[in-house]
Amino acid sequence: xxxxxxxxxxxxxxxxxxxxxxxFEKGKTNLIIGQSxxxxxxxxxxxxxxxxxxxGNILYDDIVFNTLNFEDKKQLRQKMGMLFQGGALFDSxxxxxNVMFPLDxxxxxxxxxxxxxxxECLKRVNIINANHLYPDxxxxxxxxxxxxxxxxxxxxxxxxxxxxxxxxxxxxxILIDNLIKEITIEYDMTTVVNTxxxxxxxxxxxxxxxxxxxxxxxxxxxxEIFNTENEELNSFIFxxxxxxxxxxxxx
Amino acid sequence: xxxxxxxxxxxxxxxxxxxxxxxxxxxxxxxxxAIISVFMGAVITIQTAYNTENPIYPAYLIGLTARDTLLLExxxxxxxxxxxxxxxxxxSSEIGSMRVTEQIDALEIMGINSANYLILPKITAAVLxxxxxxxxxxxIGLFGGWIAGIxxxxxxxxxxxxxxxxxxxxxxxxxxLIKIVIFVFLITTISSYHxxxxxxxxxxxxxxxxKAVVHSSIFILLFNVILTQLLLS
Numbered sequence: 001x002x003x004x005x006x007x008x009x010x011x012x013x014x015x016x017x018x019x020x021x022x023x024f025e026k027g028k029t030n031l032i033i034g035q036s037x038x039x040x041x042x043x044x045x046x047x048x049x050x051x052x053x054x055x056g057n058i059l060y061d062d063i064v065f066n067t068l069n070f071e072d073k074k075q076l077r078q079k080m081g082m083l084f085q086g087g088a089l090f091d092s093x094x095x096x097x098n099v100m101f102p103l104d105x106x107x108x109x110x111x112x113x114x115x116x117x118x119x120e121c122l123k124r125v126n127i128i129n130a131n132h133l134y135p136d137x138x139x140x141x142x143x144x145x146x147x148x149x150x151x152x153x154x155x156x157x158x159x160x161x162x163x164x165x166x167x168x169x170x171x172x173x174i175l176i177d178n179l180i181k182e183i184t185i186e187y188d189m190t191t192v193v194n195t196x197x198x199x200x201x202x203x204x205x206x207x208x209x210x211x212x213x214x215x216x217x218x219x220x221x222x223x224e225i226f227n228t229e230n231e232e233l234n235s236f237i238f239x240x241x242x243x244x245x246x247x248x249x250x251x
Numbered sequence: 252x253x254x255x256x257x258x259x260x261x262x263x264x265x266x267x268x269x270x271x272x273x274x275x276x277x278x279x280x281x282x283x284x285a286i287i288s289v290f291m292g293a294v295i296t297i298q299t300a301y302n303t304e305n306p307i308y309p310a311y312l313i314g315l316t317a318r319d320t321l322l323l324e325x326x327x328x329x330x331x332x333x334x335x336x337x338x339x340x341x342x343s344s345e346i347g348s349m350r351v352t353e354q355i356d357a358l359e360i361m362g363i364n365s366a367n368y369l370i371l372p373k374i375t376a377a378v379l380x381x382x383x384x385x386x387x388x389x390x391i392g393l394f395g396g397w398i399a400g401i402x403x404x405x406x407x408x409x410x411x412x413x414x415x416x417x418x419x420x421x422x423x424x425x426x427x428l429i430k431i432v433i434f435v436f437l438i439t440t441i442s443s444y445h446x447x448x449x450x451x452x453x454x455x456x457x458x459x460x461x462k463a464v465v466h467s468s469i470f471i472l473l474f475n476v477i478l479t480q481l482l483l484s
Contacts, residue, residue: 050356070254077362088357091348102361105260105368160360 001026002190007056009046016042018214026190028206039214040194081151083161087143089135096131099149121149141172161193177203254366268372276338277380288388292395295320300405310406314414317396326388327427328475331434335467339442343463346446347456370443381435382428426482438467
């Protein structure tokens with residue numbers, strides 16, 4: 001479980017995140033949605049400690065993360081996995097080496113054990129016969145799947161995904177969404193996904209937080225989202241013709 | 252700085268990365284240092300010859316001048332300026348690209364000290380390998396001077412060899428080695444700093460690279476004055 005208590009973050013005096021309170025539950029896919037520039041990425045980077053918050057607390061299963069020293073943060077981070085927007089795979093390493101990397105750095109496993117674990121993770125994300133390819137030799141969807149494999153290599157307790165569907169076709173996007181959902185249940189993780197893709201909300205959103213101008217504007221389940229009276233959320237959800245048409249049909 | 256100079260997470264990986272950096276930063280610089288050294292040795296010899304045409308000056312003076320110029324200044328300071336261009340831009344653009352593509356963030360999320368993992372092997376590799384480049388530059392520069400002297404007929408082989416041995420002060424080699432070690436330390440730290448704190452996109456990585464080379468060169472020239480005063484006075 002991850003709990004945010006009154007967290008705020010400013011840049012040059014401009015408050016980008018304003019007093020956010022929320023609990024992200026274990027074993028669920030928690031989604032942060034909102035328009036571009038609403039503060040989603042800043043919030044996610046603050047949660048994982050890549051940005052320091054100005055006030056409030058970030059709790060990982062009752063451990064106050066933001067007050068930990070560098071070494072203790074490092075220890076806790078070994079329980080986190082993160083999927084970045086572009087994959088963030090290491091260019092000079094092959095697919096297999098990328099997945100083996102956290103095992104190389106943070107475990108005392110033998111080479112064979114590490115290779116077996118890497119292959120297990122790659123198989124889990126349906127990457128077969130690509131072990132010796134470099135990141136620039138694989139497609140965008142494959143990069144995301146390799147990044148997921150790398151993120152789960154150490155059996156993390158927390159998984160963070162920043163725009164996992166950006167740059168992907170709708171079919172591949174749904175595959176990635178479902179993979180995130182399945183892995184969350186399988187590893188019993190607390191998963192937090194940043195997205196502005198409404199398909200993701202429908203596919204995997206166990207809990208959804210709508211962030212507007214840096215504030216927690218609305219939170220609820222994916223079933224509740226379509227019946228909300230919240231004006232800003234409605235204008236976000238029903239921004240496209242297709243979604244408006246579906247709403248009208250439902251009505 | 253504090254995060255760079257901490258004990259590596261895994262010594263085995265640190266050694267592996269250091270060897271990789273020696274190959275990438277050191278061995279790949281051999282050809283450029285060799286080419287420039289041979290031509291600079293040749294030019295120093297020819298210029299000295301044309302400025303000492305007066306018969307009062309013995310011909311071996313050409314070899315002596317070439318040797319002292321190479322040992323005191325060229326093989327440390329000028330080689331360092333060349334390395335600032337080559338190593339500096341390489342380090343800054345590599346780390347900068349990793350920063351803007353979130354690879355450094357990925358390392359941090361894994362619980363790895365990214366500054367230590369990425370920068371310390373580069374500093375270690377450069378500091379260990381640079382003295383070899385300087386020694387190689389001295390030998391090749393002197394050889395270039397000998398070729399130029401013989402081929403242009405400004406002196407005989409015996410005169411040049413006598414000149415490069417005459418009044419030889421071994422401390423000059425120590426002086427050059429101390430200088431190059433400090434210079435490459437400056438190059439790697441300054442370039443890593445600019446790369447590590449890059450932000451934005453490809454254009455910003457390019458800017459960081461340029462800053463790395465310019466700042467490294469300025470610091471080399473500044474420290475050259477300080478070290479010369481400290482070590483030769």
